[in-house]
Amino acid sequence: MHKGFLIVLEGIDGTGKSTQAEILMMRLRKSGYDVVYFREPSQSKWGREIKRKALHPDSLSPEEELDLFLKDRKENVEKNLKPALVRKKIVILDRYYFSTIAYQGAKGIDQERIRRMNEDFVVDPDLVFVLDVDPQEGLNRIKKRKKKDKLFEREEYLVKVRDIFRSFKGEKFIHIDASRPKKDISAEIEETVLDYLKIVGVRPH
Numbered sequence: 078m079h080k081g082f083l084i085v086l087e088g089i090d091g092t093g094k095s096t097q098a099e100i101l102m103m104r105l106r107k108s109g110y111d112v113v114y115f116r117e118p119s120q121s122k123w124g125r126e127i128k129r130k131a132l133h134p135d136s137l138s139p140e141e142e143l144d145l146f147l148k149d150r151k152e153n154v155e156k157n158l159k160p161a162l163v164r165k166k167i168v169i170l171d172r173y174y175f176s177t178i179a180y181q182g183a184k185g186i187d188q189e190r191i192r193r194m195n196e197d198f199v200v201d202p203d204l205v206f207v208l209d210v211d212p213q214e215g216l217n218r219i220k221k222r223k224k225k226d227k228l229f230e231r232e233e234y235l236v237k238v239r240d241i242f243r244s245f246k247g248e249k250f251i252h253i254d255a256s257r258p259k260k261d262i263s264a265e266i267e268e269t270v271l272d273y274l275k276i277v278g279v280r281p282h
Contacts (some may be wrong), residue, residue, distance in 0.1 A: 081162035082129050082279050083200060084270060088208035088242060089235050091215025092255040093262065097208065098171045100263045101270065105167060107279030108271070113161045115153065116171035123149035139184040139195045143191065146177045151198055158200050167279065174199055175207075182235035188207060206266055208255035235282055 084101070095116065102114045119126035127145050130137050137145070140214040150173075161168050174195035182188040212235035243252070251269060253262060274280075 080165045081116070082167045082277065083158065083162060083170065083202040083204075085170045085175070085202045085205045086208065087172060087175045087179075087205060087245075088255060089179075089210065089212060089215050089239050091218035092208035092210045093218075093259065094208055095171050096259065097206075097263055097266055098169050100259075101266055102169050104263070104267050105169075105270070110167050110274070110279070111165070111282055112155075112167045112168045112169060114171070115157050117173060117176070117178065118149050118154060119153040119157070121149050121152040121156075123152065136167065139181055139186050142184075143177065143181045143186060143194075146181070147194060150174060150177075154199055162200060167274075170202070173202065173205075175205060175242070179238045179241040182241050183234060188241065191224065202249060203277070204270065205245070205270075206249050207245060207250060207252045208262070209239070209243065209252055210255040212236050212239055214256060227236075234267075 086098045086101075088094050098116070104113050105112045118127040123145050127142075127149060130142075130145070158168060158170070174192070177195065178188050178191045181191055216232055216237065233270060253265060256260060269271050
């Protein structure tokens with residue numbers, strides 16, 4: 078239904094998603110494209126609640142986590158994604174419902190159920206980059222950050238999350254080896270996006 082172009086970056090913590098999303102945004106803008114950038118959890122009250130609870134990993138059940146992510150995503154879709162896409166913008170999104178399938182699915186919630194609950198209201202993405210890195214390497218990168226999100230940092234858990242991310246298949250999914258140098262990853266993502274934009278007829282302004 079949308080007229081714009083939705084690009085999603087996914088992967089376990091420590092893959093460099095946010096960095097690559099910001100690099101892609103800057104490069105597309107430099108090339109003359111009308112680009113906006115959002116992330117999940119969003120800045121909604123639900124997103125802020127998720128971030129607060131992340132500091133206390135055992136304060137939420139998997140079902141309570143799922144409920145918060147769904148509420149936050151519904152607001153993000155209605156307030157941010159749909160309006161930007163209707164205005165024919167390129168939208169770059171750092172995490173989407175595939176993260177919920179992977180993270181909550183790894184905690185035992187049925188993955189297909191999570192998918193159905195989300196696909197009832199989400200906007201379908203045009204491209205999904207899944208950045209892949211070994212969980213131990215991802216955790217080592219996270220340890221260097223000043224703020225640490227304790228909710229999703231257990232290695233055994235991240236192994237399960239990674240397996241689910243790696244199971245996503247289809248034309249729109251592009252799996253990227255994120256253990257490589259940052260500049261190589263950004264070059265591959267940019268080239269892929271520009272090729273797709275040409276194919277679908279999205280032009281710079």
